[in-house]
Each structure stands twice: as C-alpha cells, then as structure tokens.
Amino acid sequence: MRFFSDFQRILSGYPAPAKLLAVFSVSCGGVIAYADSQSGEITSLQQNQKAMAKKRVLVLGTGWAGTSFLKDLDISSYDVQVVSPRNYFAFTPLLPSVTCGTVEARSIVEPVRNIIKKRKGEIKFWEAECLKIDTANKKVYCQSSVDANLAGNNDFSLEYDYLVVAIGAQVNTFNTPGVYEHCHFLKEVEDAQRIRRTVIDCFEKAVLPELNKEDQMTNLHFVIVGGGPTGVEFAAELHDFIHEDLLSIYPSVKDLVRISIIQSGDHILNMFDERISSFAELKFRRDGIEVLTGHRVLSVSERIINMKQVSTGENISIPHGMVVWSTGVGTRPVVKDFMEQIGQGNRRVLATDEWLRVKGCEDVYALGDCATVDQRKIMEDISVIFKAADKDSSGTLTIEEFKDVIEDIMIRYPQVELYLKNKHLFDVTDLMKDMNGSDKTEIDVESFKLALSQVDKQTKNLPATAQVASQQGAYLAKCFNTWEKCKSNPEGPRKFRSGGRHEFRPFQYEPQVLENPYGILSFFLTHMKSSSNNRYRHLGQFAPLGGEQAAAELPGDWVSIGHSTQWLWYSVYASKQVSWRTRFLVIGDWFRRFTFGRDSSRI
Structure with a gap:
C-alpha cells in the first residue's frame, strides 16, 4: 500500500533509525603479513573491534518487563548491561501465597545470573539502584545495593547508547498520614x-x-x-x-x-x-x-x-x-526526576509512544508499570488520512479507495478496529453505509470525519499488570533483534502486508469482540500463541477467593467461578514460571500444603 507514503510526514514517535557503523582496516597485504607473525594479536584486535562496534544497551530492572526483554534479546549485536537492586526475578502473582506459607519465597524467585548465564556470560549484571538518568550525556548514575561496610566505592556511573527503563512502580499511598x-x-x-x-x-x-x-x-x-x-x-x-x-x-x-x-x-x-x-x-x-x-x-x-x-x-x-x-x-522517585527533566513533570506516569520510546527523549525506552503508551488520536490526522486515501483527488472516497487504506488505518489506530467490532461492522460496504447513512458507494470528507468522530473514545490504556510488562519486553526485544536487518528507515513508507522487508509495527491493544460464544476456545488458542508480537493479547485474569475456589474472566466475555477454576489457576500459574526449577518448586509447595498444611513457624 502507498497510503503511509503520503501520511508519514505528520506522524511522530517512530523509533530512530539504526545508527550506521563504519569499520576501517589496513590494506590486505599488511593484514596478511601481520597475521602470519602475530596471529594471536590480530585475533584479539578483531575481537576488540567487534566489541567496540556493538551498541551499548543498558537495562534498568529485572521484573517482568526487563526479564522478558533480556530472555528474548539477541545479544550478538549489542553490549548488554543490567542494573537492578535485587539479583533475582520474582513471580509476583504468587506473593499473596508467600505471605501465608502456601508457597515458599525461594520457590518463586530465579536468580538473574541463572537467566543471563544462558547468554554465555555476555550480559553483565550489577546489583545496584539507579539514582539518576542523565539523557544529555547518556549516563546513568547508580549506587550499589550490597552492604556498604564492604571495601570499595558504592557509587558508579554507566554510559549507554540505548536505555531500557523497566524499573516498575512503588505503592501509591495517596499521601495518607501514617x-x-x-x-x-x-x-x-x-x-x-x-x-x-x-x-x-x-x-x-x-x-x-x-x-x-x-x-x-x-x-x-x-x-x-x-x-x-x-x-x-x-x-x-x-x-x-x-x-x-x-x-x-x-x-x-x-x-x-x-x-x-x-x-x-x-x-x-x-x-x-x-x-x-x-x-x-x-x-x-x-x-x-x-x-x-x-x-x-x-x-x-x-x-x-x-x-x-x-x-x-x-x-x-x-x-x-x-x-x-x-x-x-505510584511512580518511583528516580522516574519522577526523569520525567521532570524531559518535560513530563505534570504527568502521573512516564509517557511513551506506540513503539515504547519515551516521548521527547531519543534512544530511551520505557515499559512495564513505570510507563504508559500514549496512543495517537485519529482525529488529529483525519484530514491528511482522507487526502492520502483520495488518490484521484476527487473529494470523495470510493469503496476501492477505502479498502486500500482501512487495514493500515486499523493497525495504526487500533481504536478504529475496536469501534467497528463494537458496532458489528465487519464489511467495508457496511461501514460506508454507516458513514453516509445510505447505499451510496462514495463518501466525502465531512461524512468521513463525522463517522469517525467517536472512534477515539475507544482508546484504551494498558493495565499495570505482569501480562502487559512481559509482552512489552518481548516486543521490544524483537524490534532490537531485527533493527540492524531493517533495509529502510522505520519512519518511511509502511506496507503492513508482506512487503519483503522488516518494518516496526507499533505495540498496541488487541481489539476483541465483546460478545464471543467461543470465548473459552479463544482463550486457549490465544494463550498458546507467542506474545512476542506487536499487540498486547489479554490472556484473562484470575481472582482466587479461598476455599479452593477462584474466579476467572477470560477473553470473549467468558466468566468461570468455582473449584474447577481454581485448578485452571494452578495450571496457568505453574506453566508461567520462569524456569523448570521454580515450576517444580511451586508444584511441590502446593503438594506439601495439601499433605501437611502450611508452616506456622516464624521463619
């Protein structure tokens, strides 16, 4: 499609294009002569050149977002460093079970170094807390979380080319005294x-x-x-x-x-x-x-x-x-300070564009509970959309012209797809009729604006949940993995069908039909799909209610309550553990609780 060729100039917030790297070497003869006598040193030189060519990716946080990003990131093209005040990943949905001994604390945590050692030690981890983000100098200032009585300085700084902020959030007290x-x-x-x-x-x-x-x-x-x-x-x-x-x-x-x-x-x-x-x-x-x-x-x-x-x-x-x-x-202090620096001090949470890049800040990405995706409104671009779609400049859109752009529109503005599904409009001709209120096969710009004037009300903010953070991490890793392979500027023309080249689709909410008789089937099919795509897929939510009963709300308006739902909760939470070690430990804790009860010691 050529729709976004005309449309691209008004859109902002796409990731910056991949930076070009140039590596120079001496003449071939010199290299060969040197290699004959100093083969070990030339190998070391090549390795150093390769290391210097890698862009530095600094990840803040080892929660759901940060861990998902690290697990899916291809580090062959990057020098990756991780900073987190805790040296483990915690399966937070089971924290209420830990409070009462149903599950032990060690059963839901996986050491970060166990996760990154699969990367052959190429990911460096520092157990420290981020104190300040300096985007002007591309530096992050940190303080070690290790015992201050040990020898050595606790403060240090790290430089980056790309920064991934996945710090998470803190409890919101609403300034309530005490x-x-x-x-x-x-x-x-x-x-x-x-x-x-x-x-x-x-x-x-x-x-x-x-x-x-x-x-x-x-x-x-x-x-x-x-x-x-x-x-x-x-x-x-x-x-x-x-x-x-x-x-x-x-x-x-x-x-x-x-x-x-x-x-x-x-x-x-x-x-x-x-x-x-x-x-x-x-x-x-x-x-x-x-x-x-x-x-x-x-x-x-x-x-x-x-x-x-x-x-x-x-x-x-x-x-x-x-x-x-x-x-x-609520927002952590370091994120609040960062928001003040970049002109977002009046917001409650860090704002990113649909590509998870922090608005107004190049080469910094934020995901998880510390950020929210600020979805672009279609009415901001409605006139230019119409002009780009009207290829013959007739002042009206035909069915064919509308068909040619509707798919791209729904990808760029997911609220459009949700609006159409809620109105049960699945065919272009039905949509055209809905726009002009008759059987006309063409619509003018005013009808186009009027018909889509309510669309932006369907815009949804993603919830601050582990599901969202995990899927955002996988999405951003996929973008980083394919960045160097991108043959054209990500801000250039977009063909969202198979165009023979990589392009970055925005991370967006997955619109769903509100009434779906096959809701439970939809859930299992969605649950088995990989979340490493460009759309957040809501897999449902559980609420254990005690007495071996739970409630679940799954896609397709499907609700389940009772003992069978509790067993579904067990199976889903066991399958979502970050490693086989924690999976066996959690299942063992459940078995121990059924057999011997919970431990009432103070340990």
Missing part, C-alpha cells in the same frame, strides 16, 4: 516475608497470659486496604491460613479473629465482571470476612485506622493488629 510508618505493603518478596512474620507475631502476642480480651481482639484484627486483585487474594489466603492451620494450634483465640477489607469504591474487584464481584462479596461475607465498601482511609496510627464513610460523611475509627496497604501503584 501509611509508610504503620502499614505493610505487598510489592516485593521481602514484603510477603514480613507479613508472614507479623501474622504469627499477632497470634503469639494474643495468647500471652494476663492479656485482656480487648487487646487480644485488637491484635487479631487484620485489615486490608484496597479491594483489588492483590488485596482480595491476600484476604482469601489469610482466611484459609487462619482457619485451616492456625486456629488448631491457637484454640483459645479462635472466636476473636477478624479480617476486614476496606474499599473506597462500591464493590471489590470492580475491574472484573460484575458477576465475579458480586460472588466474591457474597462468599467473603459467608466466610466471615468483613467487606467495608464506600469507605476512605484518612490516617493510620500504630493501633488505630481512621476512615470516612463516603455516603454519610461519618468518621469511623477501628483498632487493628496489622494493616496491609494494597491500593494501586
């Missing part, structure tokens, strides 16, 4: 281990002699702030841990334990299907878990949590033994 001082979080493995120790401490303190009943009830009141997937799953795990394992060894306090979920919205799991949300609330109330919807936390102290009931404005204070804060994600 949260950092008195609440537990559930973002890291260390967080889950601290929660596990605190739960045991609460029970051990509650059974001490001469402790009055009021203090016992305070110590055994576990509060979860946030009714999202993480908070709900932790509440379910904690309920099972208490009722299946702890009450049998602490029988004197079995009637004093309380679990409460505080949610500011009207329902827990409000990002799920309404059927799942209603079922979860009903099950929790049946299990004795108190669900306080429509309550906003005002402050947290050592033993009291203060909140306001939204509907009445009444202030309420309740005692607690432990509070777990699970209310979404």
Whole structure:
C-alpha cells in the first residue's frame, strides 16, 4: 500500500533509525603479513573491534518487563548491561501465597545470573539502584545495593547508547498520614516475608497470659486496604491460613479473629465482571470476612485506622493488629526526576509512544508499570488520512479507495478496529453505509470525519499488570533483534502486508469482540500463541477467593467461578514460571500444603 507514503510526514514517535557503523582496516597485504607473525594479536584486535562496534544497551530492572526483554534479546549485536537492586526475578502473582506459607519465597524467585548465564556470560549484571538518568550525556548514575561496610566505592556511573527503563512502580499511598510508618505493603518478596512474620507475631502476642480480651481482639484484627486483585487474594489466603492451620494450634483465640477489607469504591474487584464481584462479596461475607465498601482511609496510627464513610460523611475509627496497604501503584522517585527533566513533570506516569520510546527523549525506552503508551488520536490526522486515501483527488472516497487504506488505518489506530467490532461492522460496504447513512458507494470528507468522530473514545490504556510488562519486553526485544536487518528507515513508507522487508509495527491493544460464544476456545488458542508480537493479547485474569475456589474472566466475555477454576489457576500459574526449577518448586509447595498444611513457624 502507498497510503503511509503520503501520511508519514505528520506522524511522530517512530523509533530512530539504526545508527550506521563504519569499520576501517589496513590494506590486505599488511593484514596478511601481520597475521602470519602475530596471529594471536590480530585475533584479539578483531575481537576488540567487534566489541567496540556493538551498541551499548543498558537495562534498568529485572521484573517482568526487563526479564522478558533480556530472555528474548539477541545479544550478538549489542553490549548488554543490567542494573537492578535485587539479583533475582520474582513471580509476583504468587506473593499473596508467600505471605501465608502456601508457597515458599525461594520457590518463586530465579536468580538473574541463572537467566543471563544462558547468554554465555555476555550480559553483565550489577546489583545496584539507579539514582539518576542523565539523557544529555547518556549516563546513568547508580549506587550499589550490597552492604556498604564492604571495601570499595558504592557509587558508579554507566554510559549507554540505548536505555531500557523497566524499573516498575512503588505503592501509591495517596499521601495518607501514617501509611509508610504503620502499614505493610505487598510489592516485593521481602514484603510477603514480613507479613508472614507479623501474622504469627499477632497470634503469639494474643495468647500471652494476663492479656485482656480487648487487646487480644485488637491484635487479631487484620485489615486490608484496597479491594483489588492483590488485596482480595491476600484476604482469601489469610482466611484459609487462619482457619485451616492456625486456629488448631491457637484454640483459645479462635472466636476473636477478624479480617476486614476496606474499599473506597462500591464493590471489590470492580475491574472484573460484575458477576465475579458480586460472588466474591457474597462468599467473603459467608466466610466471615468483613467487606467495608464506600469507605476512605484518612490516617493510620500504630493501633488505630481512621476512615470516612463516603455516603454519610461519618468518621469511623477501628483498632487493628496489622494493616496491609494494597491500593494501586505510584511512580518511583528516580522516574519522577526523569520525567521532570524531559518535560513530563505534570504527568502521573512516564509517557511513551506506540513503539515504547519515551516521548521527547531519543534512544530511551520505557515499559512495564513505570510507563504508559500514549496512543495517537485519529482525529488529529483525519484530514491528511482522507487526502492520502483520495488518490484521484476527487473529494470523495470510493469503496476501492477505502479498502486500500482501512487495514493500515486499523493497525495504526487500533481504536478504529475496536469501534467497528463494537458496532458489528465487519464489511467495508457496511461501514460506508454507516458513514453516509445510505447505499451510496462514495463518501466525502465531512461524512468521513463525522463517522469517525467517536472512534477515539475507544482508546484504551494498558493495565499495570505482569501480562502487559512481559509482552512489552518481548516486543521490544524483537524490534532490537531485527533493527540492524531493517533495509529502510522505520519512519518511511509502511506496507503492513508482506512487503519483503522488516518494518516496526507499533505495540498496541488487541481489539476483541465483546460478545464471543467461543470465548473459552479463544482463550486457549490465544494463550498458546507467542506474545512476542506487536499487540498486547489479554490472556484473562484470575481472582482466587479461598476455599479452593477462584474466579476467572477470560477473553470473549467468558466468566468461570468455582473449584474447577481454581485448578485452571494452578495450571496457568505453574506453566508461567520462569524456569523448570521454580515450576517444580511451586508444584511441590502446593503438594506439601495439601499433605501437611502450611508452616506456622516464624521463619
């Protein structure tokens, strides 16, 4: 198609073209003569020249995005370095299971060096925290996370040609007083281990002699702030841990334990299907878990949590033994500082274009929870699109002219495809009729604008989940792998069908039909496909609810609730482990829990 040949000049945000490299050598005779006498040195010289020719790729972070990028990256063309404050990758969806001993912490982590050693040691890893990104000088300033008492300097800097920011996010406290001082979080493995120790401490303190009943009830009141997937799953795990394992060894306090979920919205799991949300609330109330919807936390102290009931404005204070804060994600300080540098200080999260390149910053890419894709709006380009499609300059578009550009339009603007599917318009002629409201075979520019005026409302932001981060990492690695093979400028004309040459498609949301009778089949087919393509494929989401029951919302508007869904959860989470070692360890932990119960020691 020639559509984007005319259209390209108004689009911005494509990745920069691959940088050209030139390597010069001495004459052939000189090389041969030198090689005869100094073959070892010439080999070393060639290796040094080859190393110098490689572009330096610096990756910040070893979470879902960073690890996925490293696993799929072909490092033969790059000098790759990795900086992360932790020397392991953690399977974060199982953190709630770690808090109660259902799964051990070591079972869900894989050392980073185990992952990169498959690359024959060509990837260098530094256990350190990034303190500052200097894009002007293409430098990153870091501080070692290793014990400061050891010999040597802890501060160092690294230079890069391409920077991949996959730092992730931190807990969003909404500046609520007392949260950092008195609440537990559930973002890291260390967080889950601290929660596990605190739960045991609460029970051990509650059974001490001469402790009055009021203090016992305070110590055994576990509060979860946030009714999202993480908070709900932790509440379910904690309920099972208490009722299946702890009450049998602490029988004197079995009637004093309380679990409460505080949610500011009207329902827990409000990002799920309404059927799942209603079922979860009903099950929790049946299990004795108190669900306080429509309550906003005002402050947290050592033993009291203060909140306001939204509907009445009444202030309420309740005692607690432990509070777990699970209310979404916020931006890390180093990312905030970086955003200030590049003119994005007024945003809540780092903005990238559809190729995951940070807006306004060349050769820097961001993916995962620390960034969001800022999808271009079609109405910004609508006039130029029409002009490029109108090849005969007649002022109208025929069916043939429209057919020639519609596929490219849907790839460049995925919200168009979602809009068409939601309106059940799958044929070009049906779309033309919808545009001009008649059986005319041509449309003018005003009809074209009017018909697509509602399209941008379909634009979707990708959620901050492990699925998104992992698929973004695989996509960016694929782009890097094929960059040097690109025969033309990525900003040049685009033929999204087989054009005989590589071109970068933008990373976009995969539009799906909202009503699909084959939803479960679609899920399994999608689940088995490789995620290393240019579109985010939503594989569904799970919500374990305790008692060996779970809820799942899968593509195609397919909802499953019950015991069979819990076994589907087991199989999916086992298959998604990063290595066979962790896969066997997690399955072994599940088997141990079914056989011997959870470990109640404080270790």
